[in-house]
Amino acid sequence: MKFLRVVLKPCPQTPADAYAHLGFQIQNGKLVHVVATPRGVVHIVSKCEECILYKLLSVGYVKSVELENRRLVVVVGATPAVKKLLKANPHVVKVEAVSHRRLVLTERQRAVLRRVAEGRGLGEVAKELGVTKVAVYKVFKKALEKAALLI
Helix, strand or coil, X not given: CCEEEEEECCCCCCCCCCCEEEEEEEECCEEEEEEEECCEEEEEEEEHHHCHHHHHHHXXXXXXXXXXXXXXXXXXXXXXXXXXXXXXXXXXXXXXEECHHHCCCCHHHHHHHHHHHCCCCHHHHHHHHCCCXXXXXXXXXXXXXXXXXXX
């Protein structure tokens, strides 16, 4: 599956000091965004039909949602319905293709993560795989970066 990284205009209801999008929920025909601010968690409520995220959820697969400089950044599956919606929406600032390599763990990355999760150290994993500790560290670091994108 191909993915698109969509940057949306900031919602006027988003607090200026919001630094993270924690999630969302749908209640009584309204989409509630949950964002983190230095003063605590804030709930932003909008009607579903007004929210581009709700529309994206309705027509496609949303992989991740995050907040960057008050702008909502959504990674979504690149289906024809999603592309049509994005073309017609004035809230879209930028759309760019995302390589699946940035999102999917390689077999080597999965093997290293599995061994570390089992309690082995990077040096021990390096010996098992027959590579240097630096090589295992680089694979581990890249796997964690990808895992962070998935979360």
